[in-house]
Amino acid sequence: MAGSFGSKLRRWRHHRRFSQLQLAAAAQVSQRHLSYLETGRATPSREMVLHLATMLEVPLRSRNEMLVAAGYAPAYTETRLEEPAMGQIRRVLDFMMDAHEPYPAVVIDRRWNVVASNQAATQLLAHLIDPAAAAVGPGPNLARLTFHPQGLRTVTVNWEVTAGAALARLERETVDRAEDGELTELLEEVLGYPDVAQLRREPSLPKAADLLLPIHYRTGAFEARLFSTLVTIGAAYDVTLEELRLETFFPVDADSDEALRLLAGS
Numbered sequence: 001m002a003g004s005f006g007s008k009l010r011r012w013r014h015h016r017r018f019s020q021l022q023l024a025a026a027a028q029v030s031q032r033h034l035s036y037l038e039t040g041r042a043t044p045s046r047e048m049v050l051h052l053a054t055m056l057e058v059p060l061r062s063r064n065e066m067l068v069a070a071g072y073a074p075a076y077t078e079t080r081l082e083e084p085a086m087g088q089i090r091r092v093l094d095f096m097m098d099a100h101e102p103y104p105a106v107v108i109d110r111r112w113n114v115v116a117s118n119q120a121a122t123q124l125l126a127h128l129i130d131p132a133a134a135a136v137g138p139g140p141n142l143a144r145l146t147f148h149p150q151g152l153r154t155v156t157v158n159w160e161v162t163a164g165a166a167l168a169r170l171e172r173e174t175v176d177r178a179e180d181g182e183l184t185e186l187l188e189e190v191l192g193y194p195d196v197a198q199l200r201r202e203p204s205l206p207k208a209a210d211l212l213l214p215i216h217y218r219t220g221a222f223e224a225r226l227f228s229t230l231v232t233i234g235a236a237y238d239v240t241l242e243e244l245r246l247e248t249f250f251p252v253d254a255d256s257d258e259a260l261r262l263l264a265g266s
Contacts, residue, residue: 005070006038012056015178027055046072060239062179078239100248102264110243114140128155147190157216164199165213214252224259225252
């Protein structure tokens with residue numbers, strides 16, 4: 001996103017709810033110098049850009065944008081997952097997904113695109129909806145699959161509850177990546193789908209007795225209740241790696257376990 005370094009720094013400071021004094025104290029710089037950086041009266045060093053971005057927990061993609069705005073080259077690479085340099089990462093992700101069989105597992109990027117999946121996930125998706133449906137588009141996207149009227153909502157018994165939780169997660173991620181235009185566009189797209197915007201106005205909060213938020217699928221003779229977990233790659237210093245997430249799905253009960261195993265065996 002275009003903008004001066006000072007304006008980017010100010011937006012991230014406001015986003016993280018720091019006053020100038022609080023950020024100056026945390027970064028161990030003077031408030032006057034910080035004010036000069038925000039107004040453009042002072043030019044930051046490369047080290048200062050990275051230092052302030054670290055204090056504000058700015059995502060790597062946006063740290064690169066701050067560096068470019070300050071007149072420096074990006075510090076963090078963005079390596080496509082299919083490139084040879086990512087071979088070891090792909091092997092680890094494939095190992096984790098294969099080990100999760102017969103339960104579904106997918107790797108998604110920051111825009112919720114499915115960039116890899118195990119056989120159980122592929123089988124489950126094909127069983128639940130037509131792969132040629134408009135919700136799938138040119139490549140599976142979990143947000144579109146969840147919210148699109150031709151997507152998983154047609155087979156999700158508790159769609160309002162699970163979709164509400166997914167929408168809250170997407171909104172949190174959009175806020176956390178305040179300058180990510182593509183993620184903002186994805187949120188705006190799904191909010192334009194029928195009945196999605198009202199999920200904001202009618203939140204369904206979990207009760208104290210709820211341990212899990214199950215996703216209840218039912219189509220024909222198939223029925224399963226699942227819950228998911230998200231795993232990120234720790235200490236990532238590549239933009240792609242920082243933005244990848246492994247989402248694994250587990251059966252909530254014995255009947256769902258059996259349903260997934262039968263589906264895998266078929």
